[in-house]
Amino acid sequence: MDVMIIKGGTPLNGSVATSGAKNAALPLLFATLLAEGEHSFLNVPFLKDIDSTELLLNHLNCKTYRDGEQFKVLVKKPESIVAPYDIVRKMRASILCLGPLLARYGEAKVSLPGGCAIGSRPINLHIEPLRQLGAEIEIENGYVIARANKLVGDRIVFDFATVGGTENIMMAASLCQGETILENVAKEPEIVDLAQCLRGMGAKIEGEGSSVITIEGVDELTPANHRVIPDRIEAGTLLIAGAITGGDVKVTNCVPKDIDSLINKLVDCGFSIETGSDWVRVRPCAQWSAVDVDTAPHPGFPTDLQAQFMALMTQAKGTSVITERIFENRFMHVQELARMGANITPKSQVSVVRGEKGGLSSAPVMATDLRASASLILAALATDGETKVSRIYHLDRGYENLEVKLQGLGGQIERCS
Numbered sequence: 001m002d003v004m005i006i007k008g009g010t011p012l013n014g015s016v017a018t019s020g021a022k023n024a025a026l027p028l029l030f031a032t033l034l035a036e037g038e039h040s041f042l043n044v045p046f047l048k049d050i051d052s053t054e055l056l057l058n059h060l061n062c063k064t065y066r067d068g069e070q071f072k073v074l075v076k077k078p079e080s081i082v083a084p085y086d087i088v089r090k091m092r093a094s095i096l097c098l099g100p101l102l103a104r105y106g107e108a109k110v111s112l113p114g115g116c117a118i119g120s121r122p123i124n125l126h127i128e129p130l131r132q133l134g135a136e137i138e139i140e141n142g143y144v145i146a147r148a149n150k151l152v153g154d155r156i157v158f159d160f161a162t163v164g165g166t167e168n169i170m171m172a173a174s175l176c177q178g179e180t181i182l183e184n185v186a187k188e189p190e191i192v193d194l195a196q197c198l199r200g201m202g203a204k205i206e207g208e209g210s211s212v213i214t215i216e217g218v219d220e221l222t223p224a225n226h227r228v229i230p231d232r233i234e235a236g237t238l239l240i241a242g243a244i245t246g247g248d249v250k251v252t253n254c255v256p257k258d259i260d261s262l263i264n265k266l267v268d269c270g271f272s273i274e275t276g277s278d279w280v281r282v283r284p285c286a287q288w289s290a291v292d293v294d295t296a297p298h299p300g301f302p303t304d305l306q307a308q309f310m311a312l313m314t315q316a317k318g319t320s321v322i323t324e325r326i327f328e329n330r331f332m333h334v335q336e337l338a339r340m341g342a343n344i345t346p347k348s349q350v351s352v353v354r355g356e357k358g359g360l361s362s363a364p365v366m367a368t369d370l371r372a373s374a375s376l377i378l379a380a381l382a383t384d385g386e387t388k389v390s391r392i393y394h395l396d397r398g399y400e401n402l403e404v405k406l407q408g409l410g411g412q413i414e415r416c417s
């Protein structure tokens with residue numbers, strides 16, 4: 001199993017480009033199930049989660065391959081509409097095949113994804129709306145078994161603005177009979193990207209990016225031809241990497257407004273931030289101040305940047321109160337940061353971080369989930385010694401060549417087997 005060895009203490013400097021967004025690419029690839037034929041995407045990142053998606057699509061009779069810059073999906077009618085446990089357990093987002101399979105083929109059998117390190121993560125907000133559209137859904141032997149002769153549009157009000165739930169229902173509603181009005185939906189940039197792609201496939205969707213999305217169902221969709229948006233979480237992580245090392249880093253190929261909430265917090269900390277149409281630059285800051293953060297659905301502060309921001313707060317002047325409002329158990333990185341000397345008191349959904357510049361020291365640490373891995377690497381870059389981060393297979397799920405990108409900025413980081 002690979003580990004990452006990081007020698008900290010060097011300010012990162014230079015320019016680094018963001019890859020395509022994992023959380024945009026996954027729903028887009030599942031959306032291909034809505035239309036037979038050859039779909040083509042640009043900017044699909046090289047990630048383990050993309051491999052897992054390919055595995056599932058291949059199982060559903062689709063051919064996936066890269067052709068130069070293009071990522072192609074050749075969709076054919078599946079022989080089996082089953083998404084098996086062995087594939088789904090590797091990646092929770094596999095549940096996103098439920099809506100498309102049901103809408104296109106009238107049935108789907110998808111393994112329940114189960115919980116994960118950051119919380120129980122139920123899928124009730126995927127299932128109930130599909131029932132409302134007319135699907136019969138049972139849970140049997142660990143599988144969601146869904147059937148529908150036809151799905152008929154309805155008004156659906158989500159209890160919570162779930163990202164995956166919104167995406168699943170948007171995809172299903174695109175092939176529904178009549179109009180579907182989705183209220184209290186997620187407004188994340190990845191939702192907007194999915195809507196744009198679906199529209200390119202012939203779907204009639206309006207309102208993405210606001211809390212109400214209206215979809216007039218069509219009989220048929222055509223294959224997609226779409227470019228995946230840049231990864232805002234990767235962009236934010238790279239920006240924090242620059243900040244925590246006291247470096248001067250320009251993150252290119254990103255959409256600055258998609259990380260406004262992070263940029264605002266960095267400015268509150270005292271960092272000088274410059275933005276262009278598709279880049280953000282953080283300048284060196286000798287001592288930044290602690291600020292409080294509450295995670296929230298977009299455009300609030302993303303839960304997917306909470307762990308990385310916490311690493312930055314361990315080096316701030318003062319005390320930062322970090323409140324996690326999206327997931328119930330997303331402070332797994334706290335214990336590992338504490339092993340490196342961080343002074344953090346976690347209590348339920350709140351962590352109190354007492355910052356101290358130079359207060360981190362190197363220690364062997366273990367990644368517990370995707371964003372926690374990034375947080376530990378950032379913390380390691382801020383120490384003076386050598387840190388070994390193990391279980392970085394979590395990192396490979398969602399960051400494309402992070403160590404290569406950090407090396408390009410002068411970071412001393414090596415992947416070792």
Ligand code: UD1
Binds near residue numbers: 121124190
């Ligand atoms: C997506 C992102 C993930 C990000 C999260 C929140 C992808 C592939 N993953 O995950 O990186 O951290 O959004 O921004 O895009 N919930 C329910 N019932 C449901 C669905 C969700 O109670 O049926 C709860 C979850 O347990 C969680 C909250 O709603 O507490 C948010 O989950 P959701 O927005 O659905 O996240 P994901 O789509 O799983």
